[in-house]
Each structure stands twice: as structure tokens, then as C-alpha cells.
Amino acid sequence: xxxxxxxxxxxxxxxxxxxxxxxxxxxxxxxxxxxxxxxxxxxxxxxxxxxxxxxxxxxxxxxxxxxxxxxxxxxxxxxxxxxxxxxxxxxxxxxxxxxxxxxxxxxxxxxxxxxxxxxxxxxxxxxxxxxxxxxxxxxxxxxxxxxxxxxxxxxxxxxxxxxxxxxxxxxxxxxxxxxxxxxxxxxxxxxxxxxxxxxxxxxxxxxxxxxxxxxxxxxxxxxxxxxxxxxxxxxxxxxxxxxxxxxxxxxxxxxxxxxxxxxxxxxxxxxxxxxxxxxxxxxxxxxxxxxxxxxxxxxxxxxxxxxx
Amino acid sequence: xxxxxxxxxxxxxxxxxxxxxxxxxxxxxxxxxxxxxxxxxxxxxxxxxxxxxxxxxxxxxxxxxxxxxxxxxxxxxxxxxxxxxxxxxxxxxxxxxxxxxxxxxxxxxxxxxxxxxxxxxxxxxxxxxxxxxxxxxxxxxxxxxxxxxxxxxxxxxxxxxxxxxxxxxxxxxxxxxxxxxxxxxxxxxxxxxxxxxxxxxxxxxxxxxxxxxxxxxxxxxxxxxxxxxxxxxxxxxxxxxxxxxxxxxxxxxxxxxxxxxxxxxxxxxxxxxxxxxxxxxxxxxxxxxxxxxxxxxxxxxxxxxxxxxxxxxxxxxxxxxxxxxxxxxxxxxxxxxxxxxxxxxxxxxxxxxxxxxxxxxxxxxxx
Amino acid sequence: xxxxxxxxxxxxxxxxxxxxxxxxxxxxxxxxxxxxxxxxxxxxxxxxxxxxxxxxxxxxxxxxxxxxxxxxxxxxxxxxxxxxxxxxxxxxxxxxxxxxxxxxxxxxxxxxxxxxxxxxxxxxxxxxxxxxxxxxxxxxxxxxxxxxxxxxxxxxxxxxxxxxxxxxxxxxxxxxxxxxxxxxxxxxxxxxxxxxxxxxxxxxxxxxxxxxxxxxxxxxxxxxxxxxxxxxxxxxxxxxxxx
Numbered sequence: 001x002x003x004x005x006x007x008x009x010x011x012x013x014x015x016x017x018x019x020x021x022x023x024x025x026x027x028x029x030x031x032x033x034x035x036x037x038x039x040x041x042x043x044x045x046x047x048x049x050x051x052x053x054x055x056x057x058x059x060x061x062x063x064x065x066x067x068x069x070x071x072x073x074x075x076x077x078x079x080x081x082x083x084x085x086x087x088x089x090x091x092x093x094x095x096x097x098x099x100x101x102x103x104x105x106x107x108x109x110x111x112x113x114x115x116x117x118x119x120x121x122x123x124x125x126x127x128x129x130x131x132x133x134x135x136x137x138x139x140x141x142x143x144x145x146x147x148x149x150x151x152x153x154x155x156x157x158x159x160x161x162x163x164x165x166x167x168x169x170x171x172x173x174x175x176x177x178x179x180x181x182x183x184x185x186x187x188x189x190x191x192x193x194x195x196x197x198x199x200x201x202x203x204x205x206x207x208x209x210x211x212x213x214x215x216x217x218x219x220x221x222x223x224x225x226x227x228x229x230x231x232x233x234x235x236x237x238x239x240x241x242x243x244x245x246x247x248x249x250x251x252x253x254x255x256x257x258x259x260x261x262x263x264x265x266x267x268x269x270x271x272x273x274x275x276x277x278x279x280x281x282x283x284x285x286x287x288x289x290x291x292x293x294x295x296x297x298x299x300x301x302x303x304x305x306x307x308x
Numbered sequence: 309x310x311x312x313x314x315x316x317x318x319x320x321x322x323x324x325x326x327x328x329x330x331x332x333x334x335x336x337x338x339x340x341x342x343x344x345x346x347x348x349x350x351x352x353x354x355x356x357x358x359x360x361x362x363x364x365x366x367x368x369x370x371x372x373x374x375x376x377x378x379x380x381x382x383x384x385x386x387x388x389x390x391x392x393x394x395x396x397x398x399x400x401x402x403x404x405x406x407x408x409x410x411x412x413x414x415x416x417x418x419x420x421x422x423x424x425x426x427x428x429x430x431x432x433x434x435x436x437x438x439x440x441x442x443x444x445x446x447x448x449x450x451x452x453x454x455x456x457x458x459x460x461x462x463x464x465x466x467x468x469x470x471x472x473x474x475x476x477x478x479x480x481x482x483x484x485x486x487x488x489x490x491x492x493x494x495x496x497x498x499x500x501x502x503x504x505x506x507x508x509x510x511x512x513x514x515x516x517x518x519x520x521x522x523x524x525x526x527x528x529x530x531x532x533x534x535x536x537x538x539x540x541x542x543x544x545x546x547x548x549x550x551x552x553x554x555x556x557x558x559x560x561x562x563x564x565x566x567x568x569x570x571x572x573x574x575x576x577x578x579x580x581x582x583x584x585x586x587x588x589x590x591x592x593x594x595x596x597x598x599x600x601x602x603x604x605x606x607x608x609x610x611x612x613x614x615x616x617x618x619x620x621x622x623x624x625x626x627x628x629x630x631x632x633x634x635x636x637x638x639x640x641x642x643x644x645x646x647x648x649x650x651x652x653x654x655x656x657x658x659x660x661x662x663x664x665x666x667x668x669x670x671x672x673x674x675x
Numbered sequence: 676x677x678x679x680x681x682x683x684x685x686x687x688x689x690x691x692x693x694x695x696x697x698x699x700x701x702x703x704x705x706x707x708x709x710x711x712x713x714x715x716x717x718x719x720x721x722x723x724x725x726x727x728x729x730x731x732x733x734x735x736x737x738x739x740x741x742x743x744x745x746x747x748x749x750x751x752x753x754x755x756x757x758x759x760x761x762x763x764x765x766x767x768x769x770x771x772x773x774x775x776x777x778x779x780x781x782x783x784x785x786x787x788x789x790x791x792x793x794x795x796x797x798x799x800x801x802x803x804x805x806x807x808x809x810x811x812x813x814x815x816x817x818x819x820x821x822x823x824x825x826x827x828x829x830x831x832x833x834x835x836x837x838x839x840x841x842x843x844x845x846x847x848x849x850x851x852x853x854x855x856x857x858x859x860x861x862x863x864x865x866x867x868x869x870x871x872x873x874x875x876x877x878x879x880x881x882x883x884x885x886x887x888x889x890x891x892x893x894x895x896x897x898x899x900x901x902x903x904x905x906x907x908x909x910x911x912x913x914x915x916x917x918x
Contacts, residue, residue: 037841038812050516072518080516086509090325091318102314103517135713145513162758162838164712165869165905166912190839191868193905205841234874235853251846254873254903255892296842 002061003028003153003184004049009058011044018044020207021058026186026200031179033198034188035295041207042188043083046157049186050080063152063184076104079151081142083158089131093122093141096130097148104149114181115144118174136167143174154178156187160194172197192292203295210298215291222289222297224248225264228256231279240277246270251296256283258293311519315527322501323531333493337539340485341546355439356384357404358396365413371424371450375406380442397429404428404439426467440467482547483635484608486540487628490566491573491602494536496594498577502528503590521671529574536570556642562635565648568655569631573598575662576627582669602628630654676739678703678830678861679724684733684742686719693719695884696733701877703829706852706862708872708892711881712912717865720881721832724863726750738829751779754823757834761819764808768799771807772822779826793821813844820851824860831855833864837871849874869905878904880911887911 004026011019019041026032034042047053049062051071060067065074087096097119101108112119122140125133130141139159146154156175160168172194175185179199187198195201196215203210203218211218231237234252241250241259246269248260259270267284274282289297323329357375361368375381384402387393393405407425416422426443428436444465502525505511514524544562547553580593602608605619606628612620623629630651637643679701686694694716701707711717722728724737726746735742738752762771772793776786794800797817807815816836823831833852837845849871856862864875872878872892879889888895888911895907 037844038839040841047512052512052515075516076518078516080513082509082512084509086513088318088322088510089508091321095318095321099314099318100513100517103311103514103519105311105518162713162835162867164715164867164912165908166712168867169909190841192842193870235850235857238850238853251843252849252870252874254870292842299841299843 001028002026003030003063004032004186005061006045006049007059007061009045009048009055009060011041011048011053011056013044017207019048019055022204022207022209023058024202024209024212026184028184029179029182030199031175031185031187031197033195033201034186034204035190035192035195035201035291036188036204037190039206040204042204043157044207045204046080046155046186046188050078050155051075076149077152079146079149079154081146081154081156081159083161085138085142087130087138087142087145090129092127092129093133094126096141097144100145101148106149108148111148111150114150115147117177118147119144135163136170139163139167139171140174143171147178151183153184153186156185158188158190160189160191168194192290192295195291201291203291203298205295205299210295218291219289219294222260222294224260224262224297226287226289226293227259227261227267227270228253228283228285228287229259229270229274230256230281230283231274232281233279237274237279240274240279244270244273246273249296249300253292258287260293260297312523312527315519315523316530319501319527319531323535329497332497333535333539336492337485337489337543337546340489341482341543341550353380354382355380355404355435356402357381357406357439358385358387358393358402359383360387360390360393360405360407362410363408363412367413367416368408371408371447372406374446374450375443378442378446380439393427397427402429403435404443406443421464424465426465428467482543482551482553483632483639484606484628486543486547486566486635487569487606487608487631488599488602489539489543490536490570491598491628492594493539494532494570494573495577495580495598496591498528498532498574499580499584499590499594500587502578502581503584503587506585507587525578525666529578532577533570533574536573537567540566540570553639554642555639557638558644561645561648562638565631565634565638565652565655568652568659569627572627572655572659572662575659575666578666579662579669582666582671601626605629606632608632627655627658676703677701677736678705679707679735679737679863681724681735682733684720684723684735685731686716686723686728687731692884694723694730697881697884697886699879699886699889701830701861701863703861704856704859705877706856706864706875708875708878709863709865709881710872710878710908710912711865715881715912716884717881718834721834721863721865724749725753725755725832751826752829754826754828754831755834756816756819756823756831756836758816758836758838762807762815762822764806766807767804768807768810768818769794769803771818772825775822775825781826789825793818793825797821811844813840813848816840817844817848817851820848824855828860830861830863833862835865835867837866837868845871869903869908872904872908880908882912 002025006022006024009019009022010017022045034045036042044053048055049060049067051067051074054068062074063077065077067074088099091099097108101111118140122137125137130138133141143159160171163171168191175187179185198215200212200214201218202212211221229237229241234257238250238252238257241247241257246261246263246265248262250257250259267286270284271282323333359372361372376383385396387396387405396402396405405427407427409423412422412424424447426440428440430436444467447465505514548555576598580590584590584593605623606626607623608628612623612629615623634648634651637648677700682698683696684694684698685692685696697720709717709721719728723730723742724735726742726749730742737749740748740752742749763774766774769790772790773786776789781789794803797814799818807818810818820833820836837848840848852862852864866872875892877889877891878895879886881887888907890898892904895904896902899907899910901907901910
């Protein structure tokens with residue numbers, strides 16, 4: 001059974017096509033990730049699915065409700081956490097939560113069970129105003145507020161953007177435990193390394209979906225031989241490798257460069273080439289492609305025009 | 309209903325926690341009223357007056373002596389005929405003329421109502437009011453102090469203002485301040501707080517909740533309705549008790565009219581907020597389309613009659629013009645229902661117009 | 676000469692110690708990664724080094740100038756770029772470059788040369804007279820970096836320059852950083868992408884206002900026995916997360 005069905009949906013703002021002909025499905029109880037950089041159309045897509053925007057074209061069904069026809073019913077069944085912190089800064093943690101609980105016709109006590117694991121972490125500060133909280137705590141409060149009415153489907157728009165790596169990890173742990181309670185979660189993120197934490201992902205760029213699959217299967221789309229290469233002078237290494245005839249693409253990946261080849265050659269062939277260019281401390285190893293390799297490959301293949 | 313109450317409660321939290329809002333809400337009316345009040349009580353010592361004593365009796369001399377010994381007045385000139393009054397005023401030195409008619413003592417001692425006329429230069433309205441008030445009080449105290457010896461006596465103090473007979477400004481400023489504050493609090497604050505929710509992104513979250521548009525709008529409006537009403541009452545109380553402005557008409561009618569005007573101001577506020585997503589624009593729009601026209605075109609500062617024809621026409625669409633007139637009519641002239649019916653109707657029509665527009669612009673979706 | 680020297684640099688806001696006696700040095704031409712959890716005090720430290728905030732105590736020099744007495748000199752010798760504000764969206768690309776050239780007092784001929792240079796390097800010649808708002812985020816950031824480098828500053832402060840930028844543009848951005856560093860500009864950069872921490876020559880990690888670790892990425896990984904900078908960060912910064 002699908003919790004979300006998006007069928008050929010499009011939305012433009014004036015001349016800018018924010019989302020064009022997007023289709024995908026999210027299964028019930030799935031943790032589904034929408035991965036893509038700023039401007040990929042993730043937020044617009046989210047706003048349509050939570051009934052804030054009407055699509056120009058196409059249709060979508062969330063929790064068996066049409067996002068246009070049944071938007072009023074749907075609104076009580078989804079939890080939505082916008083990308084920007086959207087709580088009342090001048091209300092305390094408790095007042096914010098209480099407000100949203102009452103607005104949805106429930107109370108903190110009634111659904112305490114669902115938010116308990118998250119809420120206990122911020123409860124000691126419940127009389128503190130939301131505006132004075134740290135980034136990580138704001139995020140937890142926002143998640144509590146989005147959960148307080150026990151939604152069937154949870155929409156989290158870039159919950160981890162601008163958040164440090166530690167808080168990000170904690171946040172994903174929370175999502176995992178929510179998923180275990182049977183909640184369907186659609187989450188968007190610009191961080192490719194978070195893709196692996198989802199059941200399935202859609203890669204998005206320029207308003208289009210490039211691929212939808214499990215993280216493991218998506219990496220299978222990447223067919224070229226891939227090596228990780230390191231040497232003493234990184235910047236010169238990039239230049240030299242890009243000029244090599246065997247190179248398809250070469251990008252920095254952490255301390256290594258990822259070198260995708262046009263055709264199969266051995267690591268010693270690469271080493272010979274680099275040695276001839278006076279590189280020292282050369283380290284080359286064969287690696288499996290990750291989501292980010294795959295994403296970059298897909299963008300350059302489709303060469304989605306930069307929207308302007 | 310519980311949802312709605314939660315919303316109203318939240319709104320009160322916002323207001324009470326924002327010092328700036330509180331300052332505007334409660335500081336402004338006080339400052340405005342006290343400012344005018346200060347100007348009113350200023351400058352009244354040894355004011356030059358002229359006396360036209362046609363009776364020249366014991367009583368008139370005693371009353372004159374009392375006036376002079378009060379310290380508020382000094383005689384600049386004794387006049388001998390009515391014709392001189394106008395000439396003396398035109399010299400610009402004297403502020404007030406006290407006129408005793410020929411039969412003053414006769415009327416006074418025969419149990420009739422004796423007449424004294426006080427004529428004041430109302431080009432400085434505030435001073436004029438104070439001086440006539442002081443003079444009347446002193447004259448009345450004379451009757452009571454002498455009353456012990458002779459049978460009941462009455463003096464009717466008949467004041468007349470020259471140069472500015474209706475005392476525009478002085479009596480208008482309280483209705484004017486009230487209008488301004490109500491507009492500011494009701495319209496500007498509502499439009500700004502709605503825009504703030506849009507700017508902060510909280511409006512999105514509210515849209516996705518089961519709260520209806522009407523609950524959101526009314527929840528925004530009601531706290532400000534209450535605050536505005538309290539504010540209006542505070543201004544009235546300050547005006548009547550501190551500045552001794554008359555309250556000649558029906559209080560209930562006045563309060564109802566005040567509510568109507570607040571309702572209109574709120575509907576304008578909601579209308580403005582339906583046009584913009586930014587607090588800054590909302591603030592600016594409120595200033596341009598309400599505050600400035602209210603100050604300059606409503607008759608608050610400049611009398612409408614002395615405006616160029618074009619501006620006079622424009623002043624007809626300024627809601628404050630009607631409200632100021634209504635308040636003035638009820639408070640000062642003490643006229644009732646019928647006299648203010650037309651102005652009331654205009655205000656009601658304007659309110660309906662803006663509410664209608666707002667409903668048309670009301671959205672349950674973004675963009 | 677060192678590009679940045681701090682000695683027990685401290686900033687207090689009331690009772691709260693945002694930056695607590697941090698001491699470090701940054702070499703000329705170094706790419707220095709300045710990491711830390713949200714609220715660890717990075718922004719405060721950066722603001723002091725840029726001459727925007729007066730320290731409560733301690734010493735610091737940036738490009739050889741004192742942060743207490745020579746803030747104007749500092750501002751002339753550094754470049755600054757943040758994720759949030761950098762360029763005027765309602766000016767064209769060309770106007771933005773010329774504007775910044777102007778406020779740094781470059782000569783008109785220089786400004787024209789540099790404008791042409793930047794437009795060519797970023798391949799923006801065809802859209803030079805389009806509004807900056809119309810550029811995709813990644814391009815805006817590359818442009819902002821070029822503009823921050825316009826007056827050839829000795830030190831450039833980059834505050835989360837690549838947040839939300841697509842992976843390819845992000846890498847192109849880092850290549851620009853490498854290039855600038857290879858020409859002797861010191862780069863002082865914050866990021867939440869842990870793979871980017873690996874691109875730095877040295878990395879410091881701030882926790883609760885203090886510098887908890889400072890070393891090369893390799894040295895840090897060896898010290899904490901993990902295979903990625905993410906691992907290092909998870910170990911060090913964990914303490915603050917529940918704050």
C-alpha cells in the first residue's frame with residue numbers, strides 16, 4: 001500500500017519551473033528521502049504534498065486523500081516541519097507544544113507516548129522561550145510539534161540543513177525510531193551522506209527526479225570503474241588527472257579524489273601516469289561508488305540546465 | 309472552540325511579551341493626552357483681561373477684586389462700551405473680557421438670575437478654555453460665599469469664544485488622539501502580527517492545521533479589539549477627568565460608536581495583511597494609507613473647511629473624519645442618535661467594504 | 676609571518692562565555708578548517724577576528740594587525756563571505772563586482788580588468804547583466820567568493836560557504852579555494868560537510884567555546900583512531916549536543 005503517490009506533478013513560479021513532471025511513490029511505513037541541493041524543487045514539492053500549494057499539473061494522493069480535493073481532511077493527517085524554524089520564538093517550549101496540541105484538538109498527555117523519547121531531551125528547559133534555544137533543541141521541539149497530533153505521514157523539509165554533524169546523527173536516530181512505530185516519513189536533505197539512512201531515495205535536481213530506488217541499488221547505476229586517488233599536492237593532482245586521457249571525471253572526496261574512468265585500466269597504469277607528472281606519496285585504491293558519485297554522474301549525464 | 313481559545317491565548321502571550329507593542333499600546337495614549345494636557349495648563353498666570361462694567365455696583369467690584377486676587381488675571385484696561393471689546397481684542401494683548409450688564413446687581417439682589425458674559429480669545433484655544441473655566445469658578449464661588457447672608461442668588465456665566473467659536477482643536481484633540489490610537493493599535497498591529505506569522509513561517513504550519521482561516525483571523529483580531537477598547541476608555545477617562553472635557557451625550561452610544569470604529573480599523577488591518585507577506589510592508593502600508601491621512605486630512609489638526617477643495621473631497625474617504633465628528637457631536641454637543649446616524653452609516657459601510665475585500669483575498673493556500 | 680595569531684582570546688556575553696581562551700596560529704597560505712557544533716562559539720570567534728566584535732580578553736592578530744586597535748586595517752586586509760548574505764540580489768552580476776571593487780577603493784581600470792577576469796573565469800560573460808537573483812545558489816557562492824577575493828586580501832573568512840550547494844558546484848568551489856591558497860591567500864573556513872574538513876590543511880574543532888583539537892585531518896584521525904573526519908567530529912563534539 002502506498003502512503004504517497006505523486007503522479008506527474010508540476011509547478012512553476014512565473015517563468016521558473018520549480019517542479020516538472022515529478023512522479024514517485026512512497027510505501028506505507030517507509031522512510032523516504034528526497035535528496036538534492038538547494039533549488040532542486042524539494043520545498044515546492046513538499047508544499048504541494050502538505051496542501052499549501054496547488055500543483056499546475058498532475059495529481060498526488062497522500063494517505064488516500066487527494067491533495068487538492070480533500071485538502072481539509074488531509075491537513076489533520078499529516079505532520080509538517082518546514083525548512084525554516086517555524087515556531088513561536090516568544091513562546092516557551094511548553095507553550096508552543098501545548099498550542100499546537102490544542103489546535104489539533106488533542107493534548108500533550110494524550111500523545112505523550114509518541115514524542116516522549118524526543119521531548120525528554122528538551123523537557124528540562126520547557127519554560128525557556130523557543131527563540132533562546134540552540135539549533136539542535138529547536139529542531140527537536142519542531143519535530144515534537146509536528147508529531148503532537150499523531151499524524152499518519154510526516155513531512156520533514158530539510159530538517160538537518162545547517163545543523164552540525166553530531167545533531168544531524170541524533171536527528172536521524174530519532175527518525176529511525178519513529179519509523180519503527182509505523183509512521184511514513186518523507187524527508188528532504190541536501191546532504192548526500194544522509195541518503196544511506198533512508199529506505200528508499202529519490203535524487204532530485206532542477207525540478208526533476210533523476211532516479212528513485214534503494215540507496216544500494218542507486219549506486220548500481222554508476223557503471224564506470226572508480227578509483228580513490230591521493231597524493232601530496234591535491235590541487236595539482238586534480239588538474240593532472242583531469243587532463244589524462246583515461247579520465248571521465250575527477251572530484252575531491254574527503255582526503256581522496258574519486259577518479260571515474262572512461263575505460264578499464266589498472267591502478268598501476270594510473271600510478272605510472274602520476275609518477276610521470278612528478279607526484280609523490282601516491283595512494284590509489286579501487287572503490288565502490290557512493291550516492292554522491294552517482295548523483296554527480298547523473299547530473300552531468302542529464303546536464304539539467306541551471307534554472308535562470 | 310478550544311482551538312480558538314488556544315489561539316487567542318497565544319496571541320495575548322505575543323502581545324504581553326513584546327515590550328515595543330506594550331509601549332505603543334499603553335504608552336502612546338498617555339503621552340498624547342498628557343502632552344496636550346500640559347500645553348493646556350501652561351502659561352496661565354497674570355493673563356491680561358479687560359473689564360466692561362456697565363453696572364458699577366458693589367457686587368461687580370467685589371467680583372472683579374476676586375478675579376484679580378486669584379493671581380490668574382490682571383486688568384489691562386477698563387472698557388466703557390461694547391464697541392471697544394472688538395478693538396481691544398484686535399490689539400492682541402488681552403485674552404479675555406468680562407462684561408457686567410447694567411441690571412446685574414438688580415437681578416442678583418432680586419432673586420433673578422444675574423448674567424455675566426465672558427468673552428475669550430479662542431485663537432489659543434487651550435488657554436481660552438482654562439481662563440474661562442477659572443473665571444467661571446471664581447464667579448460661582450462668589451455666589452456661594454455671599455449666599456449665607458441673603459436668599460439664593462444665581463449668576464449665569466455666559467462664555468463666548470471669539471475668533472474660533474467652535475474651539476476646533478481643543479475639543480477635537482481628544483477624539484483625534486483616540487482615533488489615532490485606535491487606528492494604530494487596531495489596524496497597524498493586526499496587519500503587522502499577521503504579516504509576522506507569514507514572515508516567520510508559522511502561518512504555513514497554521515494553514516496545515518485544522519484551524520480555519522476565520523479562526524486564525526478572528527483569533528488575531530479579538531485580542532486587539534479588547535485592547536483597543538480598553539485604550540479608548542482610558543483616553544476618554546483621561547480626557548474627561550484630567551482635562552475636564554465635557555461628556556454631554558450618551559456614554560453608551562459613544563462606546564458603541566467606538567466599537568464600530570475599532571471594528572472598521574481591524575478590518576482595514578486584516579485587509580492590509582492580506583496584501584503583503586512582510587512586516588515592513590504592512591507597517592509602511594498602515595502608515596501611508598491610514599496614519600498620515602488621519603493626521604492631516606481628518607480634521608484632527610487642520611480644519612477640513614480650510615483645506616483646498618481637492619483635499620476636502622479626499623477627506624471624505626478618511627474613516628477618521630467621520631469618527632472624530634461623531635465623538636465631537638456626542639461628547640461636546642451632546643446630540644444623540646439621529647445626528648450621528650449618517651456618519652455611523654458611512655463607517656459601517658466602510659467596515660463591510662473592507663471585510664468583503666478581505667474575504668475575497670482570504671486564502672487557505674500559499675501563493 | 677603568521678596570518679592569524681590568537682592567544683587566550685575570550686568573549687563573554689554577560690555570564691555566558693561564548694569563546695573561552697582560544698589559542699591557535701594559522702600559517703600564511705594555509706586552508707584552516709574551523710569546525711564545531713552549532714553554538715560552540717565559532718561565529719563569535721570569527722567575528723572577533725574580522726574586527727566586528729571586541730574581545731573581552733586575550734590577544735589576537737589578523738594579517739599582522741591587532742584586533743583591538745587596528746580593526747580598520749584588518750577590514751582592508753581580509754575578505755569575508757557567509758552563506759547568508761554576500762551579494763545584492765537586485766543588482767546585476769557586473770554591478771555587484773564593480774560595487775565591491777568600489778568600496779574597497781580599487782582603481783577604475785583595475786575594477787574593469789578584474790570584472791572581466793571574474794566573468795571569464797566563472798564563464799558568466801553571457802549573463803553578466805542579469806540580476807544576481809537569477810543565478811543558481813552554487814554560482815552565487817562562487818561569484819561571492821571571487822568578489823571577496825577582489826581586493827587580494829591576505830586572509831579570507833568563509834562562513835559555511837557551501838551550505839545547500841550541489842555536489843559538483845561544491846567541489847568546484849573548493850577548487851577555487853585551493854587555487855587561492857596556492858597563490859598565498861590564507862583561507863579560514865567553517866563547514867558542516869565533514870568531507871570538506873578533509874580538504875583543509877589543518878582543522879580545529881571547537882566544543883563549548885574551547886578548541887578541543889587542532890591538527891591535520893590525518894593526525895586527528897590517527898589520534899582518535901577513526902577513518903574519517905566525521906568520526907573525529909562525532910567523538911569530540913558529542914558532549915555539546917544535548918546542551
